[in-house]
Amino acid sequence: MPDTVDTAAALLAAAAEQGPGDTLRIVLLVSIVGGALLAWFLLRGYRSDDTGDDGTGDGRGTTTDTTTDRDANA
Numbered sequence: 001m002p003d004t005v006d007t008a009a010a011l012l013a014a015a016a017e018q019g020p021g022d023t024l025r026i027v028l029l030v031s032i033v034g035g036a037l038l039a040w041f042l043l044r045g046y047r048s049d050d051t052g053d054d055g056t057g058d059g060r061g062t063t064t065d066t067t068t069d070r071d072a073n074a
Helices: 002-018 021-046 066-073
Strands: none
Touching: none
16 A cells, blocks of 8 residues: 555656646636637627528618518509
């Protein structure tokens, strides 16, 4: 059993000598990906085009009313 404790202590000492390089790489990567996802989520609400999720948009940010067009032509 003492061999396992000595081996674990040696591994921890070796890891401490290498520094936090891998951990910082992971934190940096997660931060960049999280920032990109956050920007996408926040900016998608500020789109100027109305794609017509409810079927009323014409793609230019305005709505069309077919009854008005029909009444004007009659």
